[in-house]
Amino acid sequence: MSLLSAALRHTGRNMANTWKSQLTTLFTVSLSILIFSFFYLAYFNGLLIGQELGDDLRLIVYLDEDPSPPLEEEYRRKIEKFDQVESITFVSRQQAFASFSRQLGDDRDILLDLPPDFLPPSIQVSPIKSLDSLSRIKRFSDYLQTLPGVLRVQYGKEWIERFYSVIQLIKIVVILSGCLLIMTTTFMVAHTIRLTLLSRQKELELLRLVGATNNYIRMPFLLEGGFQGLLGSGLGMGALYLLYRWLLLRFSGSTLFELFPCSFLPPATIALLMMVATLLCALGSFSSTRKTLRF
Amino acid sequence: MVDLIKVTKTYQPDVTALSEITFSVNRGEKVFLTGRSGAGKTTLLKLISRIEPPTKGLVEIAGMDIARIPRGKLYTLRRKIGMAYQDFKLLPERSVAANIAISMEIVYRKNSFIQKRTRELLEQLGLQSKLNTPAAELSRGEQQRVAIARAVANYPEIILADEPTGNLDAETTQRVMGLFKELQRRDTTLIIATHDPSIYQEQRDRVIRLQHGLQDTSPPVPARPSEAVAQVDTVL
Ligand SMILES: Nc1ncnc2c1ncn2[C@@H]1O[C@H](COP(=O)(O)OP(=O)(O)O)[C@@H](O)[C@H]1O
Ligand SMILES: [Mg+2]
Numbered sequence: 001m002s003l004l005s006a007a008l009r010h011t012g013r014n015m016a017n018t019w020k021s022q023l024t025t026l027f028t029v030s031l032s033i034l035i036f037s038f039f040y041l042a043y044f045n046g047l048l049i050g051q052e053l054g055d056d057l058r059l060i061v062y063l064d065e066d067p068s069p070p071l072e073e074e075y076r077r078k079i080e081k082f083d084q085v086e087s088i089t090f091v092s093r094q095q096a097f098a099s100f101s102r103q104l105g106d107d108r109d110i111l112l113d114l115p116p117d118f119l120p121p122s123i124q125v126s127p128i129k130s131l132d133s134l135s136r137i138k139r140f141s142d143y144l145q146t147l148p149g150v151l152r153v154q155y156g157k158e159w160i161e162r163f164y165s166v167i168q169l170i171k172i173v174v175i176l177s178g179c180l181l182i183m184t185t186t187f188m189v190a191h192t193i194r195l196t197l198l199s200r201q202k203e204l205e206l207l208r209l210v211g212a213t214n215n216y217i218r219m220p221f222l223l224e225g226g227f228q229g230l231l232g233s234g235l236g237m238g239a240l241y242l243l244y245r246w247l248l249l250r251f252s253g254s255t256l257f258e259l260f261p262c263s264f265l266p267p268a269t270i271a272l273l274m275m276v277a278t279l280l281c282a283l284g285s286f287s288s289t290r291k292t293l294r295f
Numbered sequence: 296m297v298d299l300i301k302v303t304k305t306y307q308p309d310v311t312a313l314s315e316i317t318f319s320v321n322r323g324e325k326v327f328l329t330g331r332s333g334a335g336k337t338t339l340l341k342l343i344s345r346i347e348p349p350t351k352g353l354v355e356i357a358g359m360d361i362a363r364i365p366r367g368k369l370y371t372l373r374r375k376i377g378m379a380y381q382d383f384k385l386l387p388e389r390s391v392a393a394n395i396a397i398s399m400e401i402v403y404r405k406n407s408f409i410q411k412r413t414r415e416l417l418e419q420l421g422l423q424s425k426l427n428t429p430a431a432e433l434s435r436g437e438q439q440r441v442a443i444a445r446a447v448a449n450y451p452e453i454i455l456a457d458e459p460t461g462n463l464d465a466e467t468t469q470r471v472m473g474l475f476k477e478l479q480r481r482d483t484t485l486i487i488a489t490h491d492p493s494i495y496q497e498q499r500d501r502v503i504r505l506q507h508g509l510q511d512t513s514p515p516v517p518a519r520p521s522e523a524v525a526q527v528d529t530v531l
Contacts, residue, residue, distance in 0.1 A: 207401065209384070
């Protein structure tokens, strides 16, 4: 017989004895996992969409004159001083005209009467594709506007910013529900385990008298907490998956879903979440055993 | 094996249960600890197993001052000692077998060993038929024997028995004493607290007498049966 098999036997007995409060705890743990992972899933998909938006992130800075090479260098330096960027491309009047006429295709005849320098030169700035740069795009644009020789700065669409604030909001909800998760798992589990501990006070005292080690006495309760965490988070994740499938079915065909591909959490994330929940529950039971058993 | 040097125990606020007790028990020796109810026998056994700390004095087991064992290592001491408690301390809803198994499970004995040892002990103590009976359904005499079985099951080096025959008839008392003799042959050190002279008078073993927490060092009166009876009468 080893510590583990002995502990498993004790755990089984304890859990069978207090199955009502065990179920309540299990339910609470699953529910808080479900709530947390639901918002996390929303956030995760928001990030994915954010990456899709990469191209819209480009800022176009219209200039009054074609810049000379030293001035180009000056612009490049000033832009890079403000923020890291993925690329800076200078577009001269000629290049602008050429690409415009390419875009027009068969309709390029309308350009015949116009001078080839009627379009302003511009700088195309692509910030690093990340949510952070999304949040800064407005400030970036304001900054570029202050550079000498700049006529106007144009960037993406207004809804990028709105999208960004939604993501920010979801992020806050994720953090809040994460706190809720931590509290429910640790406190609920600590509470249930304290009940078990109190109901076994005599037995635990006896175990100490006959020479059981602290680990022998404590291990069953750690395992109990771990079980609750593992099972609870497993159930929560299962429920989340069902909810996700249902939402897909319910909203399939709507434009939002056509536009952006959605995906479920990757297995590694699921595994990590379950592991963290299990650890948190074990931690809850650990604190409970520390307090009640006074080691 | 067990050494007490000037051990005093005062319970709060001012009950002096033991004062200045000094004695040694050698390995493999069987010693009786006697005295009337309230003389301090239980307290003395609790000091030896560090259930209570002494107020003054030194308790040594195998040459080691037990007060210096850290809490986390207390189990090493407790495993050396098997104690049969005066109040039994059985788990009422568990079976007799489960109660006895506890002292072997905590040191990870194999199931086969536990089962064999449990049966053997129950047979020696005349409880074969009670193997699966919940402890709560036993008579006091039966519970007492289960407590003894649990104390001795894992062959501890020291056995402390607190009034082990208090609820037993003459025949069952003989069974228990037989079990103790057998353990003594295995070099087990036994300290048996009792206020029943009949179980130590016909034996050759040393008797430590306590009176109101004081050690009675006067040479033992060679007891005649009539006297023994008289003594019992005054106790009761
Ligand atoms: N936990 C305790 N608190 C206070 N007094 C105690 C406690 N335990 C025992 N005593 C007192 O100590 C004395 C010795 O008791 P005890 O060791 O149980 O004697 P015995 O086992 O010989 O009957 C008694 O006067 C008893 O009332
Ligand atoms: Mg007593």
